[in-house]
Amino acid sequence: MSKGTYPLKLPASIKAAAARLAKEDGVSLNQWIASAVAQKVGAVETAGAFFKKRARDTHAEDLRAILALVPDRAPDPGDELPAEP
Numbered sequence: 001m002s003k004g005t006y007p008l009k010l011p012a013s014i015k016a017a018a019a020r021l022a023k024e025d026g027v028s029l030n031q032w033i034a035s036a037v038a039q040k041v042g043a044v045e046t047a048g049a050f051f052k053k054r055a056r057d058t059h060a061e062d063l064r065a066i067l068a069l070v071p072d073r074a075p076d077p078g079d080e081l082p083a084e085p
Contacts, residue, residue, distance in 0.1 A: 015029075018033060
């Protein structure tokens with residue numbers, strides 16, 4: 001496995017919390033951060049693949065049919081679209 005380096009600047013409070021959690025896990029801070037980044041990458045890529053797969057099975061006609069069920073009424077207070085400039 002090749003390794004790349006990246007100079008990471010963290011707020012002191014985040015670094016302290018990560019260092020504490022790494023110590024609790026019995027790993028180095030570097031290893032803990034690498035694992036945390038790997039988990040995030042996996043989660044984002046999994047979600048992206050899920051939504052791409054879901055989107056393949058959709059059709060514009062289905063969306064139009066769903067939107068046709070929405071009642072034609074004014075939005076609730078606070079839900080209005082902003083005025084165009």
